[in-house]
Amino acid sequence: MMNTLVENLTALASNEGVNSTPIEGVHIYKASTSTGRVPLCYSQGIIIVAQGQKQIFFDQQTYRYNPDNYLVLTVPLPAECETTVEDGKPLLSLMIDLNMSILNELVRVFDEHGLTSNTTSVQTKGLFVSECNASLSCTVERLSASLRSPLECDIIGKGLIREIFYHVLSGPQAKPLYELVSHNTHLSKMERVLKHLHNNFEGQLDIEHLANMANMSSSTFHRNFKQVTATSPIQYVKKIRLTRAKELLQDHGLKVKQAAARVGYESPTQFSREFTRYFGQSPSECGRLSLS
Numbered sequence: 001m002m003n004t005l006v007e008n009l010t011a012l013a014s015n016e017g018v019n020s021t022p023i024e025g026v027h028i029y030k031a032s033t034s035t036g037r038v039p040l041c042y043s044q045g046i047i048i049v050a051q052g053q054k055q056i057f058f059d060q061q062t063y064r065y066n067p068d069n070y071l072v073l074t075v076p077l078p079a080e081c082e083t084t085v086e087d088g089k090p091l092l093s094l095m096i097d098l099n100m101s102i103l104n105e106l107v108r109v110f111d112e113h114g115l116t117s118n119t120t121s122v123q124t125k126g127l128f129v130s131e132c133n134a135s136l137s138c139t140v141e142r143l144s145a146s147l148r149s150p151l152e153c154d155i156i157g158k159g160l161i162r163e164i165f166y167h168v169l170s171g172p173q174a175k176p177l178y179e180l181v182s183h184n185t186h187l188s189k190m191e192r193v194l195k196h197l198h199n200n201f202e203g204q205l206d207i208e209h210l211a212n213m214a215n216m217s218s219s220t221f222h223r224n225f226k227q228v229t230a231t232s233p234i235q236y237v238k239k240i241r242l243t244r245a246k247e248l249l250q251d252h253g254l255k256v257k258q259a260a261a262r263v264g265y266e267s268p269t270q271f272s273r274e275f276t277r278y279f280g281q282s283p284s285e286c287g288r289l290s291l292s
């Protein structure tokens with residue numbers, strides 16, 4: 001079954017990196033070479049690997065995902081990632097953005113059937129890895145086949161996305177997804193805050209405003225923020241700014257001072273220092289690599 005999935009994703013992933021598909025919120029990632037441990041920012045979503053292996057280093061733990069399991073990110077998270085390409089075969093993965101309307105609908109139905117409590121209680125973090133069983137693998141393969149046909153995408157694509165969410169919600173590690181769609185859990189409150197930070201990372205960080213947004217005291221807010229993201233609000237925003245700056249340098253050709261100002265740094269010197277410490281190369285080196 002997985003060989004068919006590899007075949008479909010290979011046909012759809014013509015470029016290195018992220019490839020779009022006919023379905024909004026569904027992408028295919030391709031990497032032809034292994035990479036060491038590098039920082040990046042993950043978006044909310046489900047990542048299913050067809051070929052190769054990835055490792056996320058988060059909160060002093062290592063999360064491995066490969067064709068035997070999948071990764072779920074309940075919130076956008078800065079982390080470090082390592083990519084392993086085996087036997088010269090490129091890493092191929094299917095990335096599906098979290099669709100909150102589908103999740104809300106399915107959780108409501110699960111609750112009506114008394115199934116919500118069947119999930120395993122775990123410490124709330126912003127990600128988890130779970131086994132990719134036969135039912136989920138079959139649905140993923142059907143989705144990958146539909147992506148090769150605009151007609152099938154229009155007719156059955158969205159239904160297959162819904163079915164994938166159903167299988168993920170049925171998994172033993174899915175409790176954070178139930179918490180995510182509830183309005184009064186710590187994770188749902190943190191998700192609203194993190195989305196706000198991603199949309200407003202250039203401005204001044206106002207902890208009191210963020211704590212009020214989460215309806216928490218400042219001390220409770222800091223504690224829950226670190227539990228979900230494994231970092232402080234200040235460090236979280238810094239990682240978002242630096243990651244966005246790297247994109248501006250590599251993909252848009254901005255100069256170092258321009259990129260620094262765009263992401264909210266008043267001092268180019270401080271920006272260069274923190275960028276070099278985080279990525280292991282200076283902003284100017286990063287810009288030159290994008291031109292080579």
